[in-house]
Amino acid sequence: MHKELKQRACAAIDAARPEICVWGERIASKPELGFKEHETSKLVRGVFDSLGIAYECPLALTGVKGKLSGQPGPLNVCPIGEMDAIPCVGHPSMDSATGAAHACGHNAQIAALLGAALGLAKSRVMEQLYGNAVFFAVPPSSILTWSTAAI
DSSP: OHHHHHHHHHHHHHHTHHHHHHHHHHHHHSOOOTTOOHHHHHHHHHHHHHHTOEEEEEETTTEEEEEEEOEEEEEEEOOEEEOOOEEOTTOTTOOTTTOEEOTTOHHHHHHHHHHHHHHHHHHTGGGGSEEEEEEEEEOTTGGGTOOGGGO
């Protein structure tokens, strides 16, 4: 049974690959420094809205926490992706106003986080799993201050 659930979630992700790539590219094209990730936060919230994922925002200024619930149970899985770009003057994709670029790969982290959320939401596998999937899109270093009690 678990193999079938995994196959369903993976098939949903595979089917959405072009869209997931667009999300990562969109974030990369608009790099935002830490705690100023307003466009990235907006994109995450828009994807969660489209998937019917309830979320809390703002957390740590720009962070977003989405949650998919399964059957009642004590388990939580919590993918985390950082939203910020880093100062990287001279990078070919840097923002000319801030010098920020996604040379860090956080755009790919967020795209992967959203892809995982999409896979679980569209396949509806959470209905047959115990516990929750909690998705954190976070500004820099805020992951160090969030405890599992926040889940």
